[in-house]
Amino acid sequence: xxxxxxxVLNGLQLGFMLFLLSAGLTLVFGVMxxxxxxxxxxxxxxxxxxxxxxxxxxxxxxALLVGLIMAGLCGLLVExxxxxxxxxxxxxxxxxxxxxxxxxxxxxxxxxxGRQPLFMQVPELFSGSVEILPGIPYPVYRLLIIxxxxxxxxxxxxxxxxxxxxxxxxxxxSNRSMIAALGVNIRWLYSLVFALGALLAGxxxxxxxxxxxxxxxxxxxxxxxxxxxxxIGGIGSVKGALLGALLVGLVDTLGRAFLPDLLQWxxxxxxxNSIAASLSSMGIYLLMAAILAFKPRGLFPAG
Amino acid sequence: MIFTMNRKFIFLLIALxxxxxxxxxxxxxxxxxxxxxxxxxxxxxxxxxxLDLIVGYGAMVSFGHxxxxxxxxxxxxxxxxxxxxxxxxxxxxxxxxxxxNLLLILLVAMLVAALVAAVxxxxxxxxxxxxxxxxTLAFAQMLYYLFISLDTYGGEDGLLMQGRNQLPVIDTSxxxxxxxxxxxxxxxxxxxxxRLVNSQFGRVIQGCKxxxxxxxxxxxxxxxxxxxxxxxxATGAAVAGVLLANKTEYVDPGLFSWHLSxxxxxxxxxxxxxxxxxxxxxxxxxxxxEQILSAYTEHWMFYLGxxxxxxxxxxxxxLYGLLQKRLNGHA
Numbered sequence: 195x196x197x198x199x200x201x202v203l204n205g206l207q208l209g210f211m212l213f214l215l216s217a218g219l220t221l222v223f224g225v226m227x228x229x230x231x232x233x234x235x236x237x238x239x240x241x242x243x244x245x246x247x248x249x250x251x252x253x254x255x256x257a258l259l260v261g262l263i264m265a266g267l268c269g270l271l272v273e274x275x276x277x278x279x280x281x282x283x284x285x286x287x288x289x290x291x292x293x294x295x296x297x298x299x300x301x302x303x304x305x306x307x308g309r310q311p312l313f314m315q316v317p318e319l320f321s322g323s324v325e326i327l328p329g330i331p332y333p334v335y336r337l338l339i340i341x342x343x344x345x346x347x348x349x350x351x352x353x354x355x356x357x358x359x360x361x362x363x364x365x366x367x368s369n370r371s372m373i374a375a376l377g378v379n380i381r382w383l384y385s386l387v388f389a390l391g392a393l394l395a396g397x398x399x400x401x402x403x404x405x406x407x408x409x410x411x412x413x414x415x416x417x418x419x420x421x422x423x424x425x426i427g428g429i430g431s432v433k434g435a436l437l438g439a440l441l442v443g444l445v446d447t448l449g450r451a452f453l454p455d456l457l458q459w460x461x462x463x464x465x466x467n468s469i470a471a472s473l474s475s476m477g478i479y480l481l482m483a484a485i486l487a488f489k490p491r492g493l494f495p496a497g
Numbered sequence: 498m499i500f501t502m503n504r505k506f507i508f509l510l511i512a513l514x515x516x517x518x519x520x521x522x523x524x525x526x527x528x529x530x531x532x533x534x535x536x537x538x539x540x541x542x543x544x545x546x547x548l549d550l551i552v553g554y555g556a557m558v559s560f561g562h563x564x565x566x567x568x569x570x571x572x573x574x575x576x577x578x579x580x581x582x583x584x585x586x587x588x589x590x591x592x593x594x595x596x597x598n599l600l601l602i603l604l605v606a607m608l609v610a611a612l613v614a615a616v617x618x619x620x621x622x623x624x625x626x627x628x629x630x631x632x633t634l635a636f637a638q639m640l641y642y643l644f645i646s647l648d649t650y651g652g653e654d655g656l657l658m659q660g661r662n663q664l665p666v667i668d669t670s671x672x673x674x675x676x677x678x679x680x681x682x683x684x685x686x687x688x689x690x691x692r693l694v695n696s697q698f699g700r701v702i703q704g705c706k707x708x709x710x711x712x713x714x715x716x717x718x719x720x721x722x723x724x725x726x727x728x729x730x731a732t733g734a735a736v737a738g739v740l741l742a743n744k745t746e747y748v749d750p751g752l753f754s755w756h757l758s759x760x761x762x763x764x765x766x767x768x769x770x771x772x773x774x775x776x777x778x779x780x781x782x783x784x785x786x787e788q789i790l791s792a793y794t795e796h797w798m799f800y801l802g803x804x805x806x807x808x809x810x811x812x813x814x815x816l817y818g819l820l821q822k823r824l825n826g827h828a
Contacts, residue, residue: 229627231759279810285627286558290766291809293759298802305796418634418755425631472646479635479642483620486632490624 196330201451202444203326207336209443210343214398215416216423216435217350218391224430225367225387226281229288232272232295233420234413236392240265240399241408242303245314248403254317258400265396266389273388281384296414304410311409339401346394347436354432363387367430419446422482428492437493442478449477509774516680520673532676533744534788539679540740542780543686545764546773547733552762553771554694555726556706557622560630561637562761565610565731567752569738571644572606574656574748581659599662599669603739610735611728613640618727622720634755641753655749662743669743679740683777686733690773693729702726703771767808769815778817 219233244261248254272295280288315321316335323331354360362383365373374380399413406412423442427434454470485493516535523531544566551557579586579595586593596602617636624632650656661669668674693699704712705719712719742748751757760783768779786804790797812819 223627276806276810283809286552286762286766286770287809289558289759290763291806293763294802294805294809296802297798297805301796301799301802305799414756418638421631422635425628429627469646472642475642475645476639479638482635483632483639486624486628486635487620490628492628 197451199327199330200332201448203332203336203340204451205444205447206440207339207343207443208447209440210340210347211398211402212416212419212423212443213343213436213439214346214394214401215420216427216439217346217432218394219420220424220427220430220432220435221363221387222391223424225363226384228277228281229285229292230277231289231292231417232299233391233395234417235296235299236265236269236395236413237399237402237416238299238303238408238410238413239268240396241314241403241406241412242307242312242399243396244400244403245312245408246307248314248317249312254319257314258397261400261403262393262396265399266393269392269395270385270389272392273385277388278381278384299413300410307410309410311407312403314403314408316404335404342397342401346397350432359386419478422478425492426482426485428494431492431494434492434494441481445481446474446478449474453477513684520676524673529672532672534784536672536676536679536744537741538781538784539676539683540737540744541761541764541784542777543679543683543740544734544737544761545768545776545780546683546686546690547730547737548761549765549768549770549773549776550690550693550733551726551730552765553776554699554706555702555723557723557727558626558630558762559633559727559730560755560758560762561633561635562730562734563755563757564637564640564753565614565734566738566741566757566761567640567644567748567750568610568613569606569735570742570748570752571650571656571738572609572735573602573662573739573742574658575650576602576605577658577660577662578650578656597662599664599739599743602662603736606735606739607732610731610738614728614731615724618724618731622723622727634758637753637755637758641750644750644753651749653750655747655751658742658746658748661746662739675744679744682736682740686736687773687777690733694773698722698725763805767805767815769817769821772815772817772821775815775817778820779815782816 215233215237218236219230222228222230222233240261243264244257247260248257251257276291276295277288280291316333320335320338323333324337326332326337352360354363362373362378365378366380366383366387370380373383402416419442423438424435425438426441427436427438453474457470457473516539519535520532523529523535544562547565548559548562551559576586576595577597580597583594586595596605617633621629621632621636644650645653661675663669664678667678669678694703701712701717701719701722704715704717705723709719712722738752741752764779764783765776766779767783768777769775786801787797790800794800808816814821
């Protein structure tokens, strides 16, 4: 039981991390109708920059700040230089161009930081663990991720539903030419949404840096999960992204934690372990295939 | 019209002659590794053509096409593994010892791929657009993890083949013969693909791309047409997979990875969607760019990325689109 609660928390933590990534991706898709494979690159930029600043100065706050700014800036530049020209194009053109961006960013980080992965210390303030329930110590840093994820989710909800900017974003998602005709500078709006998405991805990267090895290509493995999330949740829906992210986080974590024991318990064959390992890696894809088979547009289709 | 046909015909003839002469030239100048890397290009060209059949003509953007390449490759490796280890592949309902016969292996690979495509296609084709992209990716990822878990066949480390599968008359272990074998199979496949695309079946598939509802109104059951196209494309990829396994004499679960699926898509888009020759050109150009750039710099991807972006922004219908303008004589 104790183990179960701990794993649920781990699942939530992965879920909120995925949410930070998928919120931006789903907004970009919903508002600009753009498939961005390079979204994981902003996550990577955030992680690299934060790890470097942390090593140099030892201040997590500074690392977070610089990491966010750099990721947002990268997003803005990418939007202005490349992606702006592709909004009206076929999705496949966008796939090709953003695939090119992935190659560029991955190799670029290798050129700057080398092939060895970087490691980042958990900031001292959050390095201990607390007893959330009697007998269950849990790392503070992972709790911090859950809390910030919740805060970001609330912030995004307020931004999108209760501000003028959010109103324009929603309007842009439902009818592009109408909002342009009403005198809103749609170019500026798009750049802003894209930079916001990149910023959130960078934020996820900074938060992930102390937990994982910071290496070139780290964006892609999580990008695939992010796509799974937004497809499950329904493309363009931030609410869907949140629920999809938590669902994927929980299914993945709990599957990996408990499936091996479960299979072992059911049959004592030698293969049980490797089968369980592959089944639990497959878990989220099975989930996605099942959801799409019954709800081809995801759980919360937008618009 | 006749004039433009001629231009295209001459261009094809030159391409064929160059490809035929290449191994001899390479050997003459003592750069026989060129044969090996061109064999790889031909195999990928075939995989790209098969992907183009569904992406370019049917608007079914599969992000899991590498799965079928992987299946083909694993069929080749596994069947010959069982012959070499003298363990039957299965004992029930009858005992089967595996095989090293390339023809049989091609057949089995196509069957396996068709079966998997039929099952996954039944579910995937219920979705459209980006959802189709993601669900095909999901199935490919499932196979990727499945093959990682197969410890008998090397798991994550993959499986080394003891020599290539064999054919009567042709010595497949000779690199030049193998090159010509791949060239022959690619040529046959291109002819078949062109016939398919221009057949009634191909027209229906292309009609679905333009307006599926209208095709349905015309009385076609588009779901089954699209499923059939999906299965046909999968068998083509499986043949490419068998050849790829034979070329490198090694298979690993990386063949199923989304990275390879992505690269295949890039080849198709780079060459120009919805043209068989475009897919071939895309594969050749992508792999050659990769090889040429990597000869100059270790950081070749840093330059390849912007080149791809450049092509997207400035060559709207891919490289074949650019070429076609010249071949057709109007700018």
